Amino acid sequence: MQHSLALHPGQGPIRSATYLPADPSAVLWGRLPCATDSPVLTIDAGTEVTIDTISHEGVLEDQGRDPVAFFGGFGVRREDVLLDAIALAASDRPRDPTIDGPHVVTGPIHVRGAVPGDLLAITVLETLPRVPYGVVSNRHGRGALPGEYPLDAGTVSVFAAVDGEHGTLPRVLGGAHSVRFPLAPFLGIMGVAVAGGSRPHSVPPGAHGGNIDINLLTVGSTLYLPVQVAGALAYVGDPHFAQGDGEVALTAMEASLRATLRFDVLSEADALEQFGRQVGPLAETADLLIPTGLSPDLDEAVQNCVRAAIGLLQARYGMDAAHAYAYLSAATDFNISQVVDLVKGAHARIRKGDFHD
Template sequence: MTHLLQPGHGPVDGDHYLTADPGLVHWGHLPNATAEPVLTIGSGETVTVDTISHEGILGDQGRDPAAFFAATAGIPATGLLHDTVELAGSTRDHDPGVHGPHVVTGPVAIRGARPGDVLEVEVLRLRRRAPYGVISNRHGKGALPGEYPQPSTGSPVGTAAPTVSLVATVGPDGLGRLPVGDGRHLAFPLRPFLGIMGVAPATEAAVHSVPPGPHGGNLDVRHLGTGARLFLPVQVPGALFYAGDPHFSQGDGEVALTAFEAPLRATLRLTLHTDPATRALAARLGAPFAETKTEHLVLGLDPDLDEAMRRAVRDALTLLADRYGVPGPVGLAYLSAAADFHVSQVVDGVKGIHGRLPKADLAHLGIR
């Protein structure tokens, strides 16, 4: 199989390069305050990070990617990434009752970073490392628990299949292709992004990889693709940035449980902001914030979707007040008339809402 970006081969666009070999990744837990950095860089430098997908290496999929991908999609062992095979075959402990599924590369320390600073992560380039990936619905999770996964033929009523994993591919037209099962396929555009980008929380306790939080982590916001900038409040010295959970595409909601999970080589610029205005804004917001070329993005995170919505609206009002001097009542009216609030995901325990504020609407106000 062609179009594989094996570790150590192919283009590297950043000042530094991190492979995803077992010694440079965390599996199931995110780096915490005690994590040792695998790389230390200066503010404004770029790093190219190999990421691998957890799909195909988990225990309920046999922890044998060669067998899994051969059985589900006829992909030979020569079509697999070496780091994926190496991690699955390693002695690394992975207990699904204790660990999350995700593999993250890092952490990367930024010289001089201290709590209260803000780390800007600019996504410069995302290269596909393989021409295929997996979309899974498993263990009664997703937006329709109890209804999906559907029972297998002949199973007792009420019995759900523990895992349904479908392999999707990238067609010659650059579109995602998902087989229907009768010779036809669904085709859809790719929108690559990293589902996990974050900094270490200020705790020595284990940090599960699934729920997002003020540290970022498993945000699963599909707009954080090439050109996006994510702002993360630094919580420990050095920031200790990490990235993983690569996607080729995802719809808002991520309703099955996973999106099109597939490996990426990401080049990111990590810039430290120490100015009082940025530090103050980050301190007043309840979650990380982001922007694209055309939009400001605010995030609301909470186990309750209604509360996540309220938090996203509050953060939007804070951003409008701090950046543009817009009073709360006027800001709320504007948000109701012109901003969009979407469900990022409903499958990570802590649910997500992202608000999208068009920059063009605000440009004439001037930034305070």
């Protein structure tokens, strides 16, 4: 067998002493964890965990549920198809494609000491591509132009190769020329379990996080999520190599990642002091505070984002609401996270450097 270019389970670099592979017993497919789910891993707050994630592209029913054959059709060698993706596709892991989502999520992870009212902080320390390729898909009834694309019947899956720190895909089917774009790997899904005994669908994001698809959540970023159940029951998935704001075709460059994350807990008192009362996901990078807004209506998603940003500026920097509103209009970009996940998302880019006295 030739040397594999893939990071199969347990092989290659594993940064953390705590490692969670994505074998079928450690993932959910199409649904997100709820309070009654049992953790697949229990850790102390502050622990770093290296987690394998599996892209749903190549394992779905409309792609044959046979990743070896699917990726082989694009010239990928069998040894470069992930063994855990093959195992998942061949498993009896429950998923009903008529009512469940497509995403594979690894977890849940119980974080000791996390209780409702706290914020769970998930910091991205490393994202390693597990394969040298990805897929961008468009399906009927989905995407920003559901009545116009795909042009023909069936699912369109565009293969994208990795070329160093860039992705490439053909400009036209069968053409010799390609388009090249930078890679910026991140996890589209990071979340906490919801209260109760019903698992949420994997597609729409919410206060629990989930499929928020914010492309700023690359290495060095932190996502804060309001804890809903004891232990938080965190999970991750929907790995991307690259995504534009909006994710208009339905998916971006979907491809499996090995991510190392640190899980911290902010007490309710500390969270209120630093961020105010947050009712949904909030992100942070070295330079930015990134409040979010979610709604099935894009206008309402932006409005919710503006409200979250005003509250954040009041709590963090002592601004009054009128001046916070004025500052946001003068100095802050509001971006569309995605428009394809049933619940649409917006996020703001507040520069922390503007508030250094």
